């Protein structure tokens with residue numbers, strides 16, 4: 001057996017700004033979500049939650065949360081940034097917010113619960129890309145915003161946004177990006 005040359009050895013994200021934002025078919029999105037949440041999770045605690053953002057919700061969150069929060073923190077910003085900050089989520093057909101929601105546990109460390117949430121992000125990303133969709137894992141500034149966290153159902157001071165998985169349609173194949181030199185990051189003991 002060998003790793004699929006067509007997928008894992010060539011997998012590549014497509015920048016949100018380069019994807020096309022038509023809706024993602026419900027059956028496809030469900031498949032991505034169902035496969036995406038099959039991740040290693042010590043103790044089966046499910047220490048993460050997903051918020052699915054699509055259709056009109058994208059523009060609502062862009063206007064009511066992202067743009068408003070941006071203006072609050074950058075009252076003197078110009079039109080160029082207003083354009084960007086008022087359309088963040090509308091770059092994709094669907095955006096899946098992954099929230100790390102750790103629980104108190106006598107032996108399983110917080111770190112492992114947070115790692116599992118990262119695994120959900122990566123799994124969603126790979127699933128979407130394996131089906132031929134354009135997808136990118138983004139945090140940008142609003143992942144660290146408490147109003148956004150609260151809107152998504154997270155608990156301030158406990159939960160964290162692991163990322164937003166943007167899913168759209170490809171308009172062109174992405175170019176390869178610089179990859180690590182194996183010798184720099186791998187040590188065979």
Ligand SMILES: Cc1cc2nc3c(=O)[nH]c(=O)nc-3n(C[C@H](O)[C@H](O)[C@H](O)COP(=O)(O)O)c2cc1C
Nearest residue numbers: 011012013014015136137138139140141162163177
């Ligand atoms: C947790 C996390 C957050 C990220 N946030 C951003 C971001 O805010 N902006 C950005 O340009 N790239 C961000 N990236 C990077 C891209 O999603 C991605 O790593 C890059 O485009 C190459 O991905 P690929 O290896 O799938 O081709 C983030 C990556 C991770 C793991």
